[in-house]
Amino acid sequence: DQQVKQNSPSLSVQEGRISILNCDYTNSMFDYFLWYKKYPAEGPTFLISISSIKDKNEDGRFTVFLNKSAKHLSLHIVPSQPGDSAVYFCAASRAGGGADGLTFGKGTHLIIQP
Amino acid sequence: EAQVTQNPRYLITVTGKKLTVTCSQNMNHEYMSWYRQDPGLGLRQIYYSMNVEVTDKGDVPEGYKVSRKEKRNFPLILESPSPNQTSLYFCASSFHGRSNQPQHFGDGTRLSIL
Secondary structure, rough: OOOOOOOOEEEEOOOOOEEEEEEEOOOOOOOEEEEEEEOOOOOOOEEEEEOOOOOOEEEEOOEEEEEOOEEEEEHHHHHHHHHHHHEEEEEEEEEHOOOOOOOOOHHHHHHEOO | OOOOOEEEOOOEEEOOOEEEEEEOOOOOOOEEEEEEOOOOOEEEEEEEEOOOOEEEEEEOOOEEEOOOOOOOOEEEEEEEOHHHHHHHEEEEEEEOOOOOOOOOOOOOEEEEEO
């Protein structure tokens, strides 16, 4: 029973265009959402996050949108650059402390084509 | 440099031979956690620790042990490894276990159990 779903295993985008990565969740107790980026042979690195009290958070080229009613979030990267090619994981944590950590999606492999 | 260090990075061993993967962080983080990453399954939490001498099971704890005798170290122990524990393992830490704390990951340990 997967609580965080990333339904696109891979996504190919041309350099300079917008990349949109999607994530759906089923657990209504989740109150904080994070995106991690992972290069081969490295650990995931934190990219951007959003609290459930917001619907948008922006950091430079990266914007995360949250639609609570649809239990859906998306990561927008504008403009996409070659260094953005990586696997992106969506993660969520529960309200009240989330001591049991993060629940991750399976990841989306983003490929930026020149 | 703030980091999470795992050792070894790669290990090939045989069924039943006890092994320990070490994890150390230099950020004075209270919260530490172990994940495993498998193809098509994303990252799944094995064990976590809210602070020294406080550990708890994650989603897939069977076959693993952990200890937290010091704040900086959180070793993962496989008492009797089996082939189904062949995986890529990540240690992570954060300042505390609250839901809004991004976790910092090590670079991973690839275990092959023959």
